[in-house]
Amino acid sequence: MLTTVLASLLAEIARRILRLVLLLAAVAVASFVLMVNSPVDPISVYVGADIAAIGPQQRALIAERWGFDDPPLERFGAWLGNLLQGDLGYSLTFNQPVGEVIAQRFLTSLALMAVAWLLSGVIGFGLGLLAGVHRGRTLDRVVTWWAYTLASAPTFWVGLLLLYVFSVWLGWTPLCCAVPVGVVADEVDLLDRIHHLLLPAVTLSIVGVAPVVLHTRQAVVEAMESDFVAFARAQGESTSGLVLHRVLRNAAAPALLLQFSSWGELFGGSVLAEQVFSYPGLGAATTQAALAQDVPLLLGIALFTTVFVFVGNQLGDLVHAWVDPRVRRPRLTAGRGVRARALAEEAA
Structure with missing residues (x-):
């Protein structure tokens, strides 16, 4: 049995690695063809x-x-x-090896995307849970309307609006950049970095909240209408008990899968947010490379983001299977089927 499971695991890993290699090859060819045929000199x-x-x-x-x-x-x-x-080649735009440019810029973007990712996941799941539990009430209508509004709002528009309100009008946040203008990055303390990071991260998280809210709300509504919740309610279990013991885990599984699968949209949103706030991350480097027709850097970024999104999707599958055991049952059933056939052949 252990040998069969190990062989199945190795086959699954090999299949995913092969899928990644084929995906990288397709992205490299498509990106190169588009760049070579660009009208930019x-x-x-x-x-x-x-x-x-x-x-x-x-x-x-x-x-x-x-x-x-x-x-x-x-x-x-x-x-x-x-x-x-x-x-990976040499960047014409930054006069550096492409690997160094990606490493430096991604570290800057990583803090921005990580904060936005955590905020959108926590806030979106909490609001979706509240909306689903209070389905049809005023709270549900307000949260759903807000989520649909944000889902149709472009990232750059939200960023410009927040920039005008909090930076220009109120003066609470900086206008641009990851560090104060005119100050060497090594001399900037953590509080200044957080101060410059806050508004771009909030912009990304506000846009990313909408899909998490809507998917979580739908999962909560389906769970609240299920037979096992109706049976528990008939036994006198309170609404809070139902949510904590029977609904929360069912709603968390699709929310986590969606959150990990949104790494591609997160990076795409960071490109626009970094342009609005002049934030020197990988998104801004992508725009500069595209305008400068920096083929080596664009190809390197394309391959890197492909791996980045692929890893996010695989992590989403693993976390989803860990949170929701029902996802693992078909594989376990298949494993038992293989074992049963092997025993039958031995008996024959």
Whole structure:
């Protein structure tokens, strides 16, 4: 039995790794094709305002240095060969290796996304739980209306609104950046960093709350209408007891799955939020690389975000299966079926 389960586990891991490899290959090819066919002239972007001052020979030297005139297949093959050796290339925008740019910028974005992710999950689950328990009442209508409104609100619009209210009008939060302007990052203390982080994180969390609220509310409503809750209620169990012992876990499973699966939307929202607040994270680096036609950096970010989202989805599956044992039952049943067939063959 142990050998069968171990073999099944190894096969599942191999299947997921193969899926990730195929996904990375598809993302790399699609991203490269889109970038190569972009109408933006990379030499003009690289030189900047002095493009009119350089002659054909200088343009040729720049194109030769960065391989702009090489055939697309040759450029992609060279990039792929370096990638297999662990080299993501060199960024034209930041004049650094792509790996270093991604590592530095992602650490800045990680704090922003982590705070926003936690806030949206906790607040969204709490509001969804309250709305589901009080279905049809004023609280449910207000929370649902608020969630639908936020679900249709663009991230940059919410960010600009919060920026105007709390930074321009009230003056409670900074206007931009991850650290005070003119101060070296190493000299900034934790409180200043949190002060600059607060408004962008709140912007991301407000937008991310809506789907968690709506999915949690639906899960709570279904649980409250189930037979086992009706039976417990008939036995005299209170509403608070029903929520704590019978509804909470059923509602937590889909909420956690949704929360881990939202890493892609979280990164997409951070791109817009970082632009609004001039926050120097990976999202802002993505925008700069796209405007500058920085192919190595864009490809590196595309692959990195693919792995980032894939890991989030896999963690969501694992947490969902841990919280809701019913998800594991088909696999256990399949395992018993394999074992039963093996015993039957041995008996024959």
